[in-house]
Amino acid sequence: MTAFRRLAALLLAALALFIGITGCASRPRSETSPPVDDPASAFPVKVQLPGVDPVTLTQQPKRIVSLSPTATETLYAIGAGNQVVAVDSDSDHPKQAPRTKLNALTADAAAVGGQNPDLVIAPDSARQLAEGLHAVNVPVLLTPAAASLDDTYRQIEVLGQATGHGNQARALVDRMRGDIDKIVRDTPKPPHPMSYYHEISPDHYTATAQSFVGSIYGLFGLTNIADPAGGQFPRLSDEQILHANPNLIFLADTKCCQVTPEAVAQRPGWGTVDAVRTGHVVPLDDDVASRWGPRVVDLVRAVSDAVTKAQHG
Structure with missing residues (x-):
């Protein structure tokens, strides 16, 4: 009887070890494990x-x-x-x-x-x-x-x-x-269409919805005031911008040209623009706004923050 019990115990131990090994083998790799390249x-x-x-x-x-x-x-x-x-x-x-x-x-x-x-x-x-x-x-x-x-x-x-x-x-x-999908999904949708102007340089070169950066704004359903000008990077006049009266202004010339929201507000006639009047002139990092590498997530987050703030006054 003692021998039988010893044999049974050994068999149970072996079975438990087998189940543990196969369980580990079939368990999915942790998402936090760094990928290994060969x-x-x-x-x-x-x-x-x-x-x-x-x-x-x-x-x-x-x-x-x-x-x-x-x-x-x-x-x-x-x-x-x-x-x-x-x-x-x-x-x-x-x-x-x-x-x-x-x-x-x-x-x-x-x-x-x-x-x-x-x-x-x-x-x-x-x-x-x-x-x-x-x-x-x-x-x-x-x-x-x-x-x-x-x-x-x-x-x-x-x-x-x-x-x-x-x-x-x-x-x-x-x-x-995953990050971009979550940012866009969590951003409140404006009750009414919002327009924007993306400034590349102080002489009003801009980017339309046909450009890469324009596609980022498109994730949030924003309307680009430069689209009627055609192409990807047209130059607008002061009159065109003032007439379009954008709800948001994004400055991608803060590093190259030291443009600030305060400087934009001092431009003749710009004080009446909705984006300036309501304080929704958004400075961006020029490099992040002009490149399409990993930091594009930062650009998406910056646009999300601006859209969210604009809906709260």
């Missing part, structure tokens, strides 16, 4: 963005030159920062990015090649530079300006594939989607 298995890889030539990378790039401020922000956000050896003069975020005097529009292949890169990321306007680098067998990934959030998500994922950080890139996109 660069060795990710290469060679062929990546491409819409409208530009594909790029084939035989192995994970270890020396990346980024000539796009948006790409620079993205590289660091997906964990590829330690592969970046040089960035352009406008890449001011994050602070630790190795800024140089390089510029995508003026740099030549020799200057960029001097960094000994095994991958260069540049705006799609730098096609001549790309041709020069191709001649010396340096792969160049050109990045078109995003027209929508979907374009942003696609670029982040492609940069992840190109650098060996595909899992981290997808995780970043998932967080951004």
Whole structure:
């Protein structure tokens, strides 16, 4: 009887251990667990963005030159920062990015090649530079300006594939989607349509709903006063702005040109504009408002805050 009980106890213990192991194996991974990338298995890889030539990378790039401020922000956000050896003069975020005097529009292949890169990321306007680098067998990934959030998500994922950080890139996109969806969902809907003016420069260059930043305002159902002018970045006159009388004014020229809500209020005739009269002139970070990288979540939050405040006086 004693032997039988001992055998039964051993069998029960073994069963409990088996159930525990299989339970752990079938349990979903915690959402807080950082994604793990295996660069060795990710290469060679062929990546491409819409409208530009594909790029084939035989192995994970270890020396990346980024000539796009948006790409620079993205590289660091997906964990590829330690592969970046040089960035352009406008890449001011994050602070630790190795800024140089390089510029995508003026740099030549020799200057960029001097960094000994095994991958260069540049705006799609730098096609001549790309041709020069191709001649010396340096792969160049050109990045078109995003027209929508979907374009942003696609670029982040492609940069992840190109650098060996595909899992981290997808995780970043998932967080951004979730954050933006929640911000928009939680923002009170105005009882009446609200109009806005987005100022890029003090001489009244602006962005319409056809632009990337315009698509962000569109998430909240706002009406762009510049749309009748056509195009993406028209220039409006004082008379056009005053006549449109926007409910909200967003200033994306606070860093470049030191424009403030107080300065806007001092413009001749602008004191009668609804946005000025009610105190709904919103200063933005120029860089956040002009890029389409991970910090677009901050822009969405800023617009949400402005819409919410405007509904409470």
